[in-house]
Amino acid sequence: MALPLSYNVRSLYVRGRVTLLAIGGIALVVAVLIVLVAMAMGFRIALAATGSTDNAIVTQRGSTSELTSGMTRENANVLAVDARVRRDANGRPLASPEMVVVAALTRRDGPQVNVVIRGVTPQAFAVRRGVRIVEGRTFQPGLYEVIVGRKMFDRFEGMGLGRALQLQRRSWTIVGVFEANGSGFESEIWGDVDVMTPAFNRIGYQSITLTMQDPSAIRAFNDELQRNPRMQVQAIQERQYYEDQSGAVSGALLALAGFVAIVMGIGAVFGAMNTMYAIVAARTREIGTLRALGFSRIAILTAFVIESTFLAIVGGALGCVLALPANGISSAAGGANFAEVAFAFRITTLAIVAGMVLAALMGIAGGLLPASRAARVPITAALREA
Amino acid sequence: MKYFPYVLKHLRRNWIRTLSTIAGMAVCIFLICTLQTVLDAIRQTTENANPSRLITRHAVSLVFNMPLAYKPRIQALPGVKTVATSNWFGGVYRDIKDFFPSFAVEAEDYFKIYPEYNIPPDQFRDYLQDMRGALIGRDIAEKYGFKIGDVFQMESMIPPYRVGRPFEFVVRGIYQGNSAGTNLGVMFFHYKYLYESIQARKGVGNYAGAGTFNVEVTNPNQAAAVAKAIDANFENSDVQTKTESEGAFIAGFIAMTGNLVALLNGIGLAVAFTILLVTANTMSMAVRERRTEIAVLKTLGFPSTLVMSLVLIEAVALGVLGGGLGVLMAEGLVANLHKMPFMGLVLGQFPGLSVSPFVGTLTFSIAVALGIAAGLIPAVGAYRSRITDMLRQA
DSSP states (O other): OOOOHHHHHHHHHHTHHHHHHHHHHHHHHHHHHHHHHHHHHHHHHHHHHHSOSSEEEEEETTOSSGGGOOBOHHHHHHHHTOTTBOBOTTSOBOEEEEEEEEEEEEBTTSOEEEEEEEEEOTTHHHHSTTOEEEEEOOOOTTSSEEEEEHHHHHHBTTOOTTOEEEETTEEEEEEEEEEOTTSGGGGEEEEEHHHHHHHTTOOSBSEEEEEBSSGGGHHHHHHHHHHOTTOOEEEEEHHHHHHHHHHHHHHHHHHHHHHHHHHHHHHHHHHHHHHHHHHHHHTHHHHHHHHHTTOOHHHHHHHHHHHHHHHHHHHHHHHHHHHGGGTTOEEEEEOTTSSEEEEEOOOOHHHHHHHHHHHHHHHHHHHHHHHHHHHTOOHHHHHHOO | OTTHHHHHHHHHHTHHHHHHHHHHHHHHHHHHHHHHHHHHHHHHHHHTSOTTEEEEEESSOTTSOBOTTHHHHHHTSTTEEEEEEEEEOOEEOSSGGGOOOEEEEOHHHHHHHOTTEEOOHHHHHHHHHOTTEEEEEHHHHHHHTOOTTOEEEEEESSGGGOOSSOEEEEEEEEEEESSTTOOOSOEEEEHHHHHHHHHTTGGGTOOOOBSEEEEEESOGGGHHHHHHHHHHHTTTSSSOEEEEEHHHHHHHHHHHTOSHHHHHHHHHHHHHHHHHHHHHHHHHHHHHHTHHHHHHHHHTTOOHHHHHHHHHHHHHHHHHHHHHHHHHHHHHHTTTGGGSTTTHHHHTTSTTOOOOHHHHHHHHHHHHHHHHHHHHHHHHHHHHOOHHHHHHHO
C-alpha cells in the first residue's frame, strides 16, 4: 500500500527552512539552463524568421554565406525570368538580386562591429513580405539613401532620420527605419543595389532571392542548377538557408547550456540530498511507526523519492519564474556574413520542458540514497530511538 | 589550533553530509574555475597583444582590400619599422569541417614582426625558395598528419580568390611557439602566389589587394601617433584606412561574438549562489543538531565568540576542502575539456587552456568566502543563543 501524497507535501512544509534552501539551489540551476536555452532558441528563431518557405535563395556554388558568394548580372537575369518564379500583378518576376558587403560601425556601448549592408531593388519588398517601413520612407532608387533595420537603428551610434552615414567617401542619408518581425534583416542597412554596387567597388551580385510558384519544387530547381554548366550556382529554401547559418552559434550555446546544467545540477543534487537526509533523520521514529503499521519498505522508499521529486519540481517551477524576466532580453551574436545579428531571448516550451525534466531528474537523483536509508530503518531501533 | 580536532570531529560526525557538501561545492567550484579560465584566455588574447604592432585595414571593413601601393607609403612614415602585407585566404582543406585559418603573407617582413612563430631556419629557407611553399603550425601538422614535403590542395571561400582551380601547396615548414599563447593552428603561404594566381585571371574582374598591413613601430609609446599618421596619410584617397593597435583589433573580433564575457560571468554568479545555498543548508543543519552541545560549551564558560568561531571555522573548512578539490579537478580536466564531444564547439578556439595561478587563487578564495558567508548566519545564531532556551528545546 502506498503512502498518501499529502503526507509528503505536509512533511516538506514542516521542515521549511532547510527545504527552502534546497529548492533555491535547484531553482537556480533550472533558471540558468532555461536562460541559456532561451538564448540559443532566440538566435535560431531570429534567423529562421529571416527566411521564408516560399523563397529560394540562389548563391554561388560551394559558398557558405552570401558574403562569400558572387554571381554575374547575366546569371541573375536568367534566373529571374525562370518560368518557375512567381510574378506580380504587373507581370514582373518576384526576384530580388542583392549585393552584400559588411561595414564596421560603432555600437552605442563602444565596440566597432561588422554590420551587413545590403543593396536591393524595390522588388525586394515584394519578395520579403515581412519587411515594412515603420518610420520615414523607403530609399529612392538612384540616390545615396539608406533605410536601417529597427534593431540596428536602436543599437548603433549616429543613427537618426535625416542623419548621414559616411561610407566609402560618400554620404548616405538615413531616410527610414524598417521592421522585419524581429528577424536578422533588422540588423542590416538597405539601399539601392545599383547605387551601392559601384560605390563599394563590387561587380555583379552576391545572391538572388526568388519567390517560387511552387515552393516544394525548390529541391528540383536546385538539382537542375547544380547540373547547369552555364552558371556556378546553387539554390536552397530561404528559411533553410538562414536556419543552417544559426547552427554554429546556437549549437555552441546549447552545448554550453548542457555542460553548465549538468555540472551545476550535480552540485544542487548534493544539496537536495543533504536536505533529504536531514528529513529522513528527523523522522526516523515516524518511519518506524509507519513500518510497524505495515507499510512496506518499497512504499517508504517510493514515498521519499516522491517527496524529493516534489521538492525539486517546486524548485524547477521557481526556476522558471526566475528565468522569465530573461524573455525578450536583446543580445547579439556573430552571424554567418561575418557580421552581427541582434536577437531577443525566447523562452520556448522546449526550454521550460528541459528545465522541468532536469529538475525532476535532480529530485530523483537526490532522493534515492536518503530514501533507501529510510527504507532500511530497522523497526525496533527506530521506535526505541529518541 | 587546539580546537582543530574538535572541528574535524564535527565534520566527521555526519560524514555523509560533509562529503556531499564538499562534493557539491567541488563540482560548482570546478565550473566557476573553468568559466574563469575561459574568460582569462579571452583577456589574455588582448593583453598579450604586442603594443608595438599595429593593424591597418580598409576603413569600411576587413572585407575590402586596400591598394598594394599603400605599403611603401606606410613604410616611408616616420616611426614605422616594418610593414607586411597579409591577406585572410579562407582556404578550405578537404571539407569545411576541417577548416583552419590560412593567411597569404609576405614572409620576409611578416615573421620579422611576429617573432613568436618559431620556424627552424633551414625550413624557413626552403619555404622562401618554393612559390607553393606553406608554413603550418604544429597543431595542424599533428591533426592532419602533415610532414615536410607533403603536397595538399585548398580552395578559398572568398570569391576573388576562387581562381577556377584549387591552390596547391607544399609543406615546407612546421612552426612551434616561442611563447605559451602562440596559435599553432594557422597556415601561412606566399602572398606572391596568391597575387599571381589572381592576376592570371584578371579578365574576370578579379583584382588583388592587401587585406591588412601589419605594421611594427620603432617605439611602442608612439604607436597611437603612428596609427593616426597612417590614416591621415590616406584621408584624401579613394580608399581610406583604419589603423588600430593589435589589442584593439583582437578586441573587435571578441566583441563580434556577442556578450560572451557578461554571459560567462552571469553563469558564474548563479553557480556561486548555488554553492552558498548548499553550504548554508549544511551549516544550519549542523548547528541545529548541536544545540545541546553549544549550550553545554557555553555553560562550561567558553565565551560566545569562541563558540561562534568554531562554527565559522567548520564552514571555512568546508570551503577550503570543496574549493581545493574543485580547483584540482579543473586543473586536471580543463586541458582535455575541448576533446569532449560537444564542448569542442565552445572551447575549440582556445587551444592549450590551463588554469592560471591567478584563476586558481581567485576561485579558491571564492570558495573560502562562500564558506564564511554560508557559516555566518548559523554562527551568529550560536553566538546569540541563550543557554536555557537551548537546553530546554533539546
